[in-house]
Amino acid sequence: MRVQHITVDCAEPYELARFWSVVTGWPISEIDKPGDDEVLIEPPDPAMTELLFIRVPEPKSGKNRVHLDLVPTERTRDEVVTRLLDAGATLVADHRTPGGRGWVVLADPEGNEFCVEKER
Template sequence: MRVQHITVDCASPYELASFWSVVTGWPISAEDSPGDDEVLLEPPDPAMAELLFIRVPEPKAVKNRVHLDLVPTERTRDEEVDRLTAAGASVVADQRTPEGRGWVVLADPEGNEFCVEKER
């Protein structure tokens, strides 16, 4: 088995995919445009799962049961948190420790949680 998509239910697929494109650096599929009910982010490696954003009528109501843990590759964790909050994310929980370890839980513009871990 191979994971084809990680799917995110949302109200505004193109807008949310645009946010996640900033987060990941992955482009929105050339086949997708504003107003589409499904919008795909294409990863740089075809072996990786794609991110698929699908319009649903109901709003997010509870905490995510599955979320992404992201590790910075070009910046520090703290620089990424600053970059992502400037792009529209909000801080849900700050789990950074005085020793510099830990992670930050963020929410995307529709409230879906994800974590930014310490760079390696």
């Protein structure tokens, strides 16, 4: 088995896909446009799992049962956290330690939590 998509239910698929495009650096699919009920962002490697955003009528309720843990590849964790906060993320919890380890929990513009871990 291969996981084709990680699907995110949301109110505004294109807007949320734009945020996650900034997070990942992956482009929104050329066939998707504002107002679409499903919007895909495509990783650079077709073997990687895609992120799919689908419009649903109900709002998010409660904590995510599944979330993404992201590891920076070209910047430090702290630089990435600052960039994502500037892009519209909100800080949920800061678990960084004085020694530089730990992670930061952020939420996207619709409240979906994700973590940014220390760079490797």
